[in-house]
Amino acid sequence: MRRHRTEQELIKYQFKLASDFRMEEANEHLEQCAQCREHLEQIRRKFAALDLLREEITVSDDLVARVVEQAQGGVSNLTLKKRLIRSARNDKWRWIGAAAAVLVVGLSLLLVFNLPKEREKKREFVKEPTEMEGEIKFEKGAEIRRAEGSDKGVPAMKTFAMAPSKEEARVGKAFGVGTSGGIAGGAMPEQPPFAPASAIELVTLPRRENVQLTIYNSADLTLVRERRNLTLKKGWNWLQFMWANTLIDPTSLTLEPLEQKDKVEIQQLVFPARLRELGRWLIRSETDGRVPFEITYFTSGLAWRAFYMGTLAKDEKTMHLQSYVRVDNNSGEDYENAQTRLLVGTVHILDQIADLARRQYPYDRSGPEGTPGGSVTLEEALEAPAANVVAFANGLAVGQQLELQPKEIKKEGLSEYFLYTIEGTETIPNTWGKRLLSFESNDISVKSLYKYDEERWGPQTIRFVAFTNDEKHNLGQTPIPNGDVKIYSQADDKEYLSYVGGTGIKYIPVNEEVELDLGPARLVTVEPKLMDFKTENYVFDSKRNVSGWDEVCQWQIEITNTRELPIEVEITRGFGTAYWQMKFDNKDASYEKYDVTHARFKLNLGPRGKRVFSYTVGTYHGEREQVLTELTRKGAAR
Amino acid sequence: MDNTDRSLIDAHCQGNRTAFAEIVRRYGDGVFGYLIRMSGSREQAEDLFQETFKRVHEKAHTFRGTQFKSWLFTIATHLAIDNLRRRRRVRLVSLNQKVDCDDGTCEGLNAIAGTEGCYGPSEEAAMSEQKEQVRQAIGLLPARQQAALVLAYYQQLSYREVAEMLGCSIGAVKTQMSRALRTLAQRLPDKSGEVE
Numbered sequence: 164m165r166r167h168r169t170e171q172e173l174i175k176y177q178f179k180l181a182s183d184f185r186m187e188e189a190n191e192h193l194e195q196c197a198q199c200r201e202h203l204e205q206i207r208r209k210f211a212a213l214d215l216l217r218e219e220i221t222v223s224d225d226l227v228a229r230v231v232e233q234a235q236g237g238v239s240n241l242t243l244k245k246r247l248i249r250s251a252r253n254d255k256w257r258w259i260g261a262a263a264a265v266l267v268v269g270l271s272l273l274l275v276f277n278l279p280k281e282r283e284k285k286r287e288f289v290k291e292p293t294e295m296e297g298e299i300k301f302e303k304g305a306e307i308r309r310a311e312g313s314d315k316g317v318p319a320m321k322t323f324a325m326a327p328s329k330e331e332a333r334v335g336k337a338f339g340v341g342t343s344g345g346i347a348g349g350a351m352p353e354q355p356p357f358a359p360a361s362a363i364e365l366v367t368l369p370r371r372e373n374v375q376l377t378i379y380n381s382a383d384l385t386l387v388r389e390r391r392n393l394t395l396k397k398g399w400n401w402l403q404f405m406w407a408n409t410l411i412d413p414t415s416l417t418l419e420p421l422e423q424k425d426k427v428e429i430q431q432l433v434f435p436a437r438l439r440e441l442g443r444w445l446i447r448s449e450t451d452g453r454v455p456f457e458i459t460y461f462t463s464g465l466a467w468r469a470f471y472m473g474t475l476a477k478d479e480k481t482m483h484l485q486s487y488v489r490v491d492n493n494s495g496e497d498y499e500n501a502q503t504r505l506l507v508g509t510v511h512i513l514d515q516i517a518d519l520a521r522r523q524y525p526y527d528r529s530g531p532e533g534t535p536g537g538s539v540t541l542e543e544a545l546e547a548p549a550a551n552v553v554a555f556a557n558g559l560a561v562g563q564q565l566e567l568q569p570k571e572i573k574k575e576g577l578s579e580y581f582l583y584t585i586e587g588t589e590t591i592p593n594t595w596g597k598r599l600l601s602f603e604s605n606d607i608s609v610k611s612l613y614k615y616d617e618e619r620w621g622p623q624t625i626r627f628v629a630f631t632n633d634e635k636h637n638l639g640q641t642p643i644p645n646g647d648v649k650i651y652s653q654a655d656d657k658e659y660l661s662y663v664g665g666t667g668i669k670y671i672p673v674n675e676e677v678e679l680d681l682g683p684a685r686l687v688t689v690e691p692k693l694m695d696f697k698t699e700n701y702v703f704d705s706k707r708n709v710s711g712w713d714e715v716c717q718w719q720i721e722i723t724n725t726r727e728l729p730i731e732v733e734i735t736r737g738f739g740t741a742y743w744q745m746k747f748d749n750k751d752a753s754y755e756k757y758d759v760t761h762a763r764f765k766l767n768l769g770p771r772g773k774r775v776f777s778y779t780v781g782t783y784h785g786e787r788e789q790v791l792t793e794l795t796r797k798g799a800a801r
Numbered sequence: 802m803d804n805t806d807r808s809l810i811d812a813h814c815q816g817n818r819t820a821f822a823e824i825v826r827r828y829g830d831g832v833f834g835y836l837i838r839m840s841g842s843r844e845q846a847e848d849l850f851q852e853t854f855k856r857v858h859e860k861a862h863t864f865r866g867t868q869f870k871s872w873l874f875t876i877a878t879h880l881a882i883d884n885l886r887r888r889r890r891v892r893l894v895s896l897n898q899k900v901d902c903d904d905g906t907c908e909g910l911n912a913i914a915g916t917e918g919c920y921g922p923s924e925e926a927a928m929s930e931q932k933e934q935v936r937q938a939i940g941l942l943p944a945r946q947q948a949a950l951v952l953a954y955y956q957q958l959s960y961r962e963v964a965e966m967l968g969c970s971i972g973a974v975k976t977q978m979s980r981a982l983r984t985l986a987q988r989l990p991d992k993s994g995e996v997e
Contacts, residue, residue, distance in 0.1 A: 174982050180975045210982070212989045213954060215932045216939075220834035222850070227829055230851050231822045234858035407808045 168192060168199045173206050372455065375502040376591075377582075378467045378490065380644065385465040385494070387411075392455050395427065395448040407440040409495035410464040418444050421455040464494030465591075467505045469601065469646030471668070473679075474660060475609070475628070477653050479728055482609045482628065486643070490589070491596040500588040507581040507644045507670065581642055607636045611728070612678070615689040616735040624732075626664060626684040631676045643671040650681055686725045689734055694719050694777070702786045711786030719777045724768040734764040742783040742791045749776045806869040814862050821861075825854050828870065831956065832877050838951045839881035841940050849884060853877045868965070874952070875966045882944040931990050938988035946981035949974050 168176070168189060175181040176189040193200050374389040393402065406413055413434070420427040426449040433443045448454070467490045474483040488505060492498065583601065591597055612627040614620075628650060633639040647667050651660040664681030671677045695717035702711035724730050741759045752766035752774075768774055783791040809827070812820035832853060836846040856876050866872055939947060945967065952963045953974070964974045 170986065171979070171983060174986060175979060178978060178982060180979050180982075206986070209986060209989055212931065212935050213939075213985070215928070215935050216838065217955060220830065220837055222829035222833040226833070226847060226850065227822070227825050230825050230829075230854045231818075233851055234821065234855045405808055405812075407811065 167196065168202070170202070170206065173199065173203045174210075177203065177206055177210070371499070373500065373502065373588075374498055375504065376465060376498060377504045377506055378465050379506045380467055380469075381507075383463040383466065385462050386459070387462055387498075388457055388459045390421065390455055390457050392453050393446075394453050395446065395450065397448055397451045400446040400448055402444040402446055403441055404444070404458070405441040410462050411494075411496070412461040412463075413440075413442055415459075415461040416442060417459045418446075419457045419459070421457055423450055423454055426450045427454055462494050462496070464492065466491050466493075469644040471643075471646055471648040473628070473648060473650045475650060475652040475663065479611045479628075479652065480608065481605075482607045482630065482650075483603075483605050484607055484638075485603045486601045486646075487598050488583070488585075488601050489596055489598045490591055492591040492593055495593055497590075497592045499590045499592075501591060502587075503585045503589050503591070505583040505585070505644075507583070507642065581644075583641075583644075602640075604637045607638060611730060613684055613687045613689075613730055613732045614735070615732065616737075617691075618735075618737050620683075624684045624687050624689050626681040626687070627678045628681060629676060629678040631674065632671045633674045639673050642673055643668070643677075645670050648679055650679065687730060687732065688723045689732065690721045690723075691736075692719045692721070693717070700787060700790075709785070711788070711790075712784050713781055713787055714784065715779065715781045717777065717779045719775060720764070721775045722766070722768060722773065724770070724772045727770045729767060729769050729772075731765070731767050734766075735761055736764070736780075737761045738780060738782055740782050740784070742788045744781045744783075744791065746779040746781075749778075752776050754778070810861050810864060810869065813858075821858055824857065828873055831870075832873065835874065835877060835951060835956055836881055838939070838955055839878075839947060840884060841936055845884060849877065849880050852880055856880075868962075871962060871965045874956075874958075875968070878948050878952070878966050882948055885944040885947065934988075934990045938985055941988070942981050942984060946977045946984070949977040950981045950985075953978060 172181070172185075172189065176186060176193075179186065181189065193203065370391070372390040372392060374387065377386040377388075379385065393400075402418070404416060416432060418429050418432075420429070428447045430445040430447055433445065435441070435443065467488055469486060469488050471487070472485045476482065490503060490505075585599060589597060589599075607630050610629040612629055614625050614627060615623075616625075630636050630638070632643055645668065647665060649665040650663040652663050653659070654661040666680045666682070668677060668679065693716060695715075697715050698712050699715065700711070700713040701709055704710040718736075720734060722732055722734075724732075735757060737760055739760065743760075745754070745762060747754050752764050754762055754764045757763040762780075764776075766774065766776075806824075806827075809820045809824050813824065829850075833846060833850050836849045836853070837843060840846050840849060853873070853876050857873060860876075864872055939950065942950065948967060949963055952958050952966060953960060958966075960971050960974050960978075964971045967974060967977075
């Protein structure tokens with residue numbers, strides 16, 4: 164064992180101040196050295212004293228109000244103190260200041276006593292605006308007041324309700340959410356107010372009550388439905404929605420009251436001229452108080468993808484498959500406690516949502532306005548899916564479910580799409596990704612297969628694992644979405660894993676067979692050798708030019724299996740013409756015509772086995788092709 | 802940067818008063834806690850808090866970065882360090898010296914400690930004493946070491962973020978932290994405030 168660690172080294176270790184190398188070194192040492200571990204524990208106990216001052220500190224509303232008021236016109240205490248200190252440092256300037264003050268006071272007194280009476284009249288005249296100041300003060304109060312239920316430090320997502328303009332407040336109209344000067348019991352103006360285009364005074368809304376995300380994987384498209392409780396005043400209310408720095412498609416915005424629908428009416432959504440990245444809803448309310456609303460829109464920047472991990476048993480006859488989904492959020496918006504639904508299926512959209520979100524003005528695209536997507540409209544996307552709910556995690560054994568407690572992902576049929584709903588809610592902050600287990604299945608029967616096809620993969624053998632997505636294979640509960648799959652195999656009795664290969668899979672419907680391409684195989688080789696070649700049966704035309712001939716090739720195929728397991732091999736050979744005939748006589752292997760120009764051989768090899776077979780293929784060219792056609796016809800007739 | 806921050810700053814620059822209030826509320830707790838720990842006095846922290854947000858109000862239009870929080874804490878840090886240096890020119894407190902509570906220091910401490918109601922009078926006094934020792938131990942650190950410690954340990958910022966706020970390299974932050982911790986190891990009370 165090397166030397167003991169000094170206190171300073173242990174402090175650096177504890178607070179992660181050392182380099183990675185030193186940290187690792189210290190870690191290794193601590194694993195072996197009880198004395199240093201004890202010393203480290205003492206250091207931890209000592210520095211635990213720091214936690215005595217860790218209590219939560221909150222700033223008072225009064226201080227916040229003071230800061231806001233002072234920042235918008237006043238002078239801070241500290242600035243004031245600094246000024247006082249500066250002035251105190253220089254007695255000379257203080258005395259000059261004092262003398263000047265005396266002079267000013269004297270002059271003021273002189274002026275007051277000599278003011279003409281007309282001036283007094285003028286002063287009386289300006290008293291009226293002073294009364295209006297009371298209203299302005301009231302508005303200031305409204306500005307800094309938090310909307311009821313809003314969460315401190317977490318503002319609502321760019322959604323604001325407007326306080327009334329000063330003019331409106333003066334004439335007694337009640338517009339906007341959150342003003343205390345409503346007209347409860349008063350007459351509601353019939354004409355909607357004009358939406359001011361300038362910067363307006365805003366009151367933040369309460370945070371989202373809940374939010375649901377439906378994320379499509381075939382397009383950069385997510386449907387967001389969020390619920391917020393707005394406090395409405397009787398009359399006209401303006402509600403502002405800002406989407407700056409997000410990827411929200413403003414043309415898809417909708418707002419619906421969830422209660423008191425007969426008393427609350429959404430009149431219009433306005434995109435004020437010259438103001439970018441904001442829209443304002445005009446809401447007519449016949450009721451005072453809190454009303455839950457649902458805001459719905461499309462956004463881009465949220466994506467999900469599936470990926471899989473398969474572990475082959477030692478005999479490679481069965482596989483354990485784990486499926487995960489990863490949700491990534493780059494939409495510019497945090498989604499807290501969101502119910503997340505993942506949609507599989509191809510959707511057709513006219514415009515990319517991200518492009519719509521980045522446009523200068525919401526409707527500056529020529530052509531039809533309205534929904535952003537051609538095939539997918541918001542209404543369609545909002546349609547409730549069919550009720551045929553199937554647990555997606557059925558592949559799990561009961562014990563494993565208890566142990567892992569994965570969030571259940573439920574699958575629903577939605578038209579020609581499939582919808583997976585993640586159990587519970589997820590918080591997905593902007594720029595974060597999250598991985599979730601979607602299902603797990605044991606003992607899936609698989610077939611290990613090696614394929615050789617020079618035209619597709621060149622002179623190498625490719626390894627495949629095949630299985631079917633059906634109940635017989637402990638699957639088949641749901642279609643399997645596109646995704647990457649990595650296959651491991653158990654290398655020894657200690658269940659250490661070794662990486663076998665990886666590939667991407669496409670959407671696998673129920674009862675469909677899938678072959679996973681695991682890449683080139685090193686332990687199984689196929690070597691074709693051309694043993695003989697000749698041309699024969701030449702035909703000449705009237706000018707004695709060659710117009711037809713046959714080519715005869717004799718091939719020898721050598722297959723070597725250096726693995727300890729029996730294998731199945733499939734060899735595909737192409738002939739470059741549809742006019743070919745094969746002579747093949749081998750009991751250990753079979754051959755079939757795969758397509759018009761290809762033949763396929765299938766054979767099994769034992770562990771560490773080697774096999775050689777030969778075939779002769781004759782191809783017909785030019786006028787000789789007709790000869791083969793006639794031979795085939797005669798054969799068929801017989 | 803949190804997009805809401807950017808929106809709020811833009812709204813503030815366009816003259817929206819509520820946006821500024823929202824910024825203060827959003828970061829108020831964090832900044833105030835930081836300033837209390839840096840100054841050790843609620844009164845001073847309130848002054849610094851006001852000054853910090855006054856500067857934010859005035860200089861928001863110059864903010865071009867991506868991390869508003871870093872920018873805000875940089876302002877608060879500069880003010881807090883200036884305040885510490887100015888204060889230290891006037892008065893230094895020894896660990897063994899009895900604390901004069903007339904200057905509001907105890908108030909600040911209690912604001913951090915929140916001791917009321919949990920323990921009996923003797924335990925409360927013991928804990929209060931330990932807290933005072935910790936506060937003083939931190940308070941006697943050089944300004945930049947203190948800032949590095951408070952930002953990294955209490956505000957739980959990464960060393961990278963602390964480096965941004967202090968305008969130095971990560972290595973320099975680690976050095977400051979290392980020195981601060983070495984000093985604290987000598988000065989902190991042995992018990993971690995456990996009350997029996």
